[in-house]
Amino acid sequence: MEATTTPGTLYLVPAPLDFGCDDSTDLQASLPLGTLQTAASLRHWVCENAKSARAYLKRIHEITPLCCSIQDMQLVELPREVHKKGDHHGNFDARGLLQPALDGYAMGLISEAGMPAVADPGSSVVRAAHDLGIRVAPLVGPVSLLLALAASGLNGQSFAFVGYLPQDPSERATRIRELEALALRSGQTQLFIETPYRNQAMLQSLLQTLQHNTRLAIGSGLTLPRAQLVSDSIKGWKKKTSPLNNSTPAVFVIGR
Incomplete structure (x- = not known):
């Protein structure tokens, strides 16, 4: 044998x-x-x-x-x-x-x-x-998507991760509208990510494209001393001085 x-x-x-x-x-x-x-x-x-x-x-x-x-x-x-x-x-x-x-x-x-x-x-x-x-x-350890979702205040019972959005501004805006429509219609929270040097461009595109009452949460550096997580309506976001960290990748979460 x-x-x-x-x-x-x-x-x-x-x-x-x-x-x-x-x-x-x-x-x-x-x-x-x-x-x-x-x-x-x-x-x-x-x-x-x-x-x-x-x-x-x-x-x-x-x-x-x-x-x-x-x-x-x-x-x-x-x-x-x-x-x-x-x-x-x-x-x-x-x-x-x-x-x-x-x-x-x-x-x-x-x-x-x-x-x-x-x-x-x-x-x-x-x-x-x-x-x-x-x-x-x-093995057990940090998963940024779930950490951001849990801390967002948005629906954690139904959600989808959609990766990266298009880099082209026009295509990105179209995709944002599609995800927002799905989130508002179904209640399914939508998550996506971005690399540090495009964080600010993504935030500006979201602020220009999403409806005032749509909720947006952004998390970066979670579990680290420099962790940031802010969740608010688009109307509320427009009143903020952007706290977005451009040195670490960010998780973006939208929903109702």
């Missing part, structure tokens, strides 16, 4: 929302010790960015010792096209990245911030793990 190897587990390891690289923040303020200990036990990784992954692992080591030196760890980056086009369409075959798990080793999947495969690359790796019979275990 041939010897068999039980596949190792693929752990989905959340990263702090400071992109893992801000030594001034306390990891244990947003990540439980159990998550950090599991991460410290892994030497095989699939990551979005090896440099930020190493910086994060270095910070973990200050709390709980790593199983080996960072130099001895195997970190494999997802291909660039996965970052640019996303891997949720099923076009990228990630099975080749999971050979250590098939050989019986536990593995970690990590993105630059938050939970991998949620508004970040990684779903192709998770899908491949399921197809290969590899156990998938998500």
Whole structure:
């Protein structure tokens, strides 16, 4: 009889929302010790960015010792096209990245911030793990979308995340109107995200396009000392001096 190897587990390891690289923040303020200990036990990784992954692992080591030196760890980056086009369409075959798990080793999947495969690359790796019979275990940590939704005061019983909106101002305004109409008609809260350097342009487009009574919440840097979360009607927003942080990604939430 041939010897068999039980596949190792693929752990989905959340990263702090400071992109893992801000030594001034306390990891244990947003990540439980159990998550950090599991991460410290892994030497095989699939990551979005090896440099930020190493910086994060270095910070973990200050709390709980790593199983080996960072130099001895195997970190494999997802291909660039996965970052640019996303891997949720099923076009990228990630099975080749999971050979250590098939050989019986536990593995970690990590993105630059938050939970991998949620508004970040990684779903192709998770899908491949399921197809290969590899156990998938998500660990506890910050997920900016749910944090922003919970703190928005908007409907958390029915909601949708729609990713990024178009960059072209005209197309973006059209998409905003579509999402607002859906939110007002159905009560379904709509969430989307934006990169830091386009935060202000997104806010201005929302203020110019949405109706006065539509609710808008914006969250950035949640769980961090510089966290911001403001929720108000568009009429109320127009009276504010914009508190929007242009140094971190933002989650935008609209509804009634």
